[in-house]
Amino acid sequence: MRHSIVFTCFSLAILASEVSCRRHGPSQSVLTSGAPSNTTGKKDQDKGFARLVKWLREDCGGEVAPLVRREYRGLNGLGAGSDLKKGDIVAKIPSRCLINGQTAVSSNVKMSQFEPAVRMKIFVAEQRNLGDKSWWAPYLDLLPTLEDYEQILPITAVAMSRDPKTGKRELAADIAPFVGLHALDKALNKESQLWSDYSEAYLVEARKHPGYQPVSWTDFVWAASAATSREYQVNDGLSMVPLAELANTVSTPDGYGNRTNLEWHSKLEDDSFVLRAAVDISKGEEVTDTYFRRATHSFALQLWGFLGGYAEWAALNETRSPLCEAWLRAATLVHQESETQPRPVALSLARLAQETCTDASHAAEVEQASEPRSPTHFLSKIGHSIESHWVLVSCICLSVLVCMGGLAHRFLFKRASTSMDKSQPQLPYTPMAN
Numbered sequence: 001m002r003h004s005i006v007f008t009c010f011s012l013a014i015l016a017s018e019v020s021c022r023r024h025g026p027s028q029s030v031l032t033s034g035a036p037s038n039t040t041g042k043k044d045q046d047k048g049f050a051r052l053v054k055w056l057r058e059d060c061g062g063e064v065a066p067l068v069r070r071e072y073r074g075l076n077g078l079g080a081g082s083d084l085k086k087g088d089i090v091a092k093i094p095s096r097c098l099i100n101g102q103t104a105v106s107s108n109v110k111m112s113q114f115e116p117a118v119r120m121k122i123f124v125a126e127q128r129n130l131g132d133k134s135w136w137a138p139y140l141d142l143l144p145t146l147e148d149y150e151q152i153l154p155i156t157a158v159a160m161s162r163d164p165k166t167g168k169r170e171l172a173a174d175i176a177p178f179v180g181l182h183a184l185d186k187a188l189n190k191e192s193q194l195w196s197d198y199s200e201a202y203l204v205e206a207r208k209h210p211g212y213q214p215v216s217w218t219d220f221v222w223a224a225s226a227a228t229s230r231e232y233q234v235n236d237g238l239s240m241v242p243l244a245e246l247a248n249t250v251s252t253p254d255g256y257g258n259r260t261n262l263e264w265h266s267k268l269e270d271d272s273f274v275l276r277a278a279v280d281i282s283k284g285e286e287v288t289d290t291y292f293r294r295a296t297h298s299f300a301l302q303l304w305g306f307l308g309g310y311a312e313w314a315a316l317n318e319t320r321s322p323l324c325e326a327w328l329r330a331a332t333l334v335h336q337e338s339e340t341q342p343r344p345v346a347l348s349l350a351r352l353a354q355e356t357c358t359d360a361s362h363a364a365e366v367e368q369a370s371e372p373r374s375p376t377h378f379l380s381k382i383g384h385s386i387e388s389h390w391v392l393v394s395c396i397c398l399s400v401l402v403c404m405g406g407l408a409h410r411f412l413f414k415r416a417s418t419s420m421d422k423s424q425p426q427l428p429y430t431p432m433a434n
Helices: 002-016 042-059 116-129 146-152 154-159 182-206 217-230 297-304 324-336 344-357 360-368 377-388 390-423
Strands: 031-033 067-072 075-080 089-094 231-234 237-240 249-251 262-264 272-277
Touching (some): 116 217, 146 154, 154 182, 154 297, 154 344, 182 217, 217 231
Antiparallel strands (some): 089 272, 262 272
16 A cells, blocks of 8 residues: 555656657746747738638638737737637648648658658748748748747757858857856757758758759758747657647746647647637637647747746756856846847846756846855755655655554554453464465
8 A cells, every 4th residue: 555655656746747748826827938920010910821821721721710810918929810619620730731751742852861850841941942932832921030030049049150161150149158058058969960961961962963952051940940949749740730830828937838728639630730729718819829738948948939938946966067157147248238139049048047057036136146145045945846846745745654654553553462462371383284
């Protein structure tokens, strides 16, 4: 019994600490977040959205409920154009209108030798360069620009610091001081792989095909940024899903991202990606999608360019990074330059640096200036850890109580047995026959 209780507790603790799934408490406020949006004017956005819906309905043969494209809490999002009941279809996108590795069949380059993710990037870049001649134009024209992505995505900011002629990379001054920070290091590694895919695989193959005009490095980076921030897990791979990815997400400060009003399944339904209302949605209300179950700030920043997860405080047994002093000085400079409007990606890295190097109870102070850590740092960190891992702590306490109860039970039973033995005559021992 005790073993099963302990096993159950640790299982709950593991579930409670689950971090993310791919898009691929009561007193906490809800944060609205979303993948980057195209920064063109509202009229162009409205016209482009109407064109996309028409394309999905007429050319793709899909279904789209009445939807509106408008601003919600400072972000371009999707709203219900009429009342929707729980279970109603919001959008039904046939598989032939999804962009994935299998879609990349029109290129002169032999796509089969590349990974599906690389194939998708090449295809998206090629189609975008075709402009209105591309069948996908109504969708691709609505995506953010390279400049939009460079403002918020670490991998794009890193990629744009590389000279495609020499292959050398020199980080911009606003993000270079944060090298060593987990989110930026991940972006550096991914960008290195992206450059390898482009220069050592794609361009080598492209030169084998006379007359084929390869896409540029900046086109490839734009396609990679679009795919990274907008892909869904569909069947056994990743796909870009027109219209669906225009919906923003919401998350709570503890990093949970399932407080949304839309639902979908990774398995196609009737050979289509189906987006349904998870609850009743009123006309004009924003429709929101689940990007993740739970995520850290670092994870959300790398994929979508926003801090929509939970803070990543260092574990109790971890030492403070020797780079913290430099990171915090850089973070202070970034905040001091707020009048010059630093890039959001630099502000996000500054915030992550403060979270990595600072105790939760003093994060607000460090936002203003980098101050010495309080003498109560250790005690407050213990308190935060207990609050953040309440399930694990509760289970450990329960296990201890169960063990103590078992020991007490054995002690009392032994004493009772001894008392009974003393009060009864001893019988001779008789071995049992085999």
